[in-house]
Amino acid sequence: MTAVTHTADGVHETPEKRLGINQLGMWLFILSESMLFAGLLMVRFSLLGTEIHEEVSQVIGLLITVILLFSSYTAFSAERAAARGDLAGAKRNLLLTLGLGTVFTAGVAFEWYEALEAFPPSTTFGSVFFTMTGLHAFHVLTGLVMLAIVYRRVKRNQLSSSDTWPMEASVKYWHFVDVVWVFFYPALYLIS
Amino acid sequence: MSDVQEAPETTETSGMGIGTMVLLVLGVLTVIEYLIAVSKPPGQLALIFVIAIGKAWLILVYFMHVKQLWKKEAH
Numbered sequence: 001m002t003a004v005t006h007t008a009d010g011v012h013e014t015p016e017k018r019l020g021i022n023q024l025g026m027w028l029f030i031l032s033e034s035m036l037f038a039g040l041l042m043v044r045f046s047l048l049g050t051e052i053h054e055e056v057s058q059v060i061g062l063l064i065t066v067i068l069l070f071s072s073y074t075a076f077s078a079e080r081a082a083a084r085g086d087l088a089g090a091k092r093n094l095l096l097t098l099g100l101g102t103v104f105t106a107g108v109a110f111e112w113y114e115a116l117e118a119f120p121p122s123t124t125f126g127s128v129f130f131t132m133t134g135l136h137a138f139h140v141l142t143g144l145v146m147l148a149i150v151y152r153r154v155k156r157n158q159l160s161s162s163d164t165w166p167m168e169a170s171v172k173y174w175h176f177v178d179v180v181w182v183f184f185y186p187a188l189y190l191i192s
Numbered sequence: 193m194s195d196v197q198e199a200p201e202t203t204e205t206s207g208m209g210i211g212t213m214v215l216l217v218l219g220v221l222t223v224i225e226y227l228i229a230v231s232k233p234p235g236q237l238a239l240i241f242v243i244a245i246g247k248a249w250l251i252l253v254y255f256m257h258v259k260q261l262w263k264k265e266a267h
Contacts, residue, residue, distance in 0.1 A: 027261060050237055062226055066219065073215040076255045080211070175256045182247045185222075186240045190229035 019165060026169055030176050033139075037180045040135065044128050044187050052192045053125045055118035057111055061189035064107035065181065068140075071100035072178040075147070079171045082164045087154055090167070094151040097174065101144045108137045132184055139177050146170040214254045221247050 074096040081089030111133070119126040150170045153159045159167060225243050228236055252258045 023260065027258075058226075058229075062222070065222055069218045069222065070215065072218075072251060072255055073211055076211050172256055175251055179248045179251050179256075182244050182251070186225060186229070186244055190225060190240055191237055192229070192232070 015162075022165055022169070026172055030172070033176065034180075037135075037183070040132050041183060041187055044132060047124055047128055050191050051125070052188065052190075053119045053129070055115075056129070056189055057114060058189060060107055060111050060114075061185060064104050064111075065185045067100050067104050067107065068178050068181050071097050071104065072175050074100060075171045075174045079164070079167055082154070082159065082167045085160075087157070087159070090159075091151065091154050094147060094154060098144060098147055098151065101140060101147070101174075105137060105140055105144070108133055108140075129188060132188060136177070136180055136184055139180070143170070143174045143177050146173060210254055214250050218247055218250060 074093045078090045078093035078097060081087075081093060112130070115126070115129060119129065121127050121130045147170050150159070150166050153166060221243050225240055228239050228243075233239070
C-alpha cells in the first residue's frame with residue numbers, strides 16, 4: 001500500500017512522486033551550477049589560451065585530484081549502505097568522505113599559500129587560478145557542510161532506509177563538485 | 193523465501209563492484225592524463241579533454257545515476 005500525502009493545494013502526492021520531483025529539482029540545480037563553472041572554464045581559455053604557469057604544483061594537483069575522486073567512491077558507498085539500511089556502513093563512509101574532503105581543502109589551501117608568491121592574484125594567471133580554485137573550494141566546503149548534516153542525522157538514527165533523500169541529494173552534490181574538478185584539473189594544471 | 197532475501201544482497205554486491213571498478217578506471221585515466229601532459233604529444237589539449245569527458249561521464253552514469261531521470265519518465 002502506498003502512502004499518499006496531500007499538498008497545500010489538495011493535490012494527492014505519493015512518496016515516489018515527491019522523490020521524482022526532488023530528483024528533477026536537484027538535476028536542474030546542478031545544470032544551472034554547471035553553467036557557472038563552464039563560464040569560468042571559457043574565461044580561462046579566453047584569457048590564457050593554452051598557457052599555464054610553470055610553477056603550479058603538479059604533485060599537489062595530482063594528489064588532491066586522486067583524493068577527490070576517492071571521496072566520490074566513499075560517498076557512493078555511503079549512499080549504497082544507507083539504501084540497504086546499513087547505518088554503520090553509511091556512517092563510516094560518510095566520515096571517510098568528510099575526512100577526504102577536508103584533506104582536499106587543506107591541499108588547495110597549501111597550494112594557495114605557495115601560489116600567492118609564485119603568481120599572485122594581480123597577474124592574469126593568478127586571477128584565473130584563484131577565482132577557479134576559490135569558487136570550487138567554496139562548493140567543496142558547502143558539500144562538506146551538507147554531508148556533515150547528513151552524518152549527524154545518521155548518527156542520531158534520524159535517517160531511515162525508506163527516506164534517503166537527504167543522503168542522495170548531498171552525495172549527488174558531492175559528485176557534481178568532483179565532476180567540476182575533472183575539468184578544472186587539466187585546465188589549471190596539465191594543459192600547456 | 194531465502195531466494196527473495198538474497199536477491200537484493202547480490203545486486204548490492206555487484207553495485208559495490210561496479211563502484212570499485214569505476215574508481216579504478218578513474219584513477220587510471222587520471223594517470224594517463226598526467227602522462228600525456230608530461231610527454232606533451234601533438235593534440236594534447238584534445239586528448240586530455242576527451243579523457244576528462246570520459247571521466248565525467250563515468251561519474252554521471254555510475255555515481256550520480258543520471259539514467260534514473262529518463263527511466264522514471266518511461267513508467
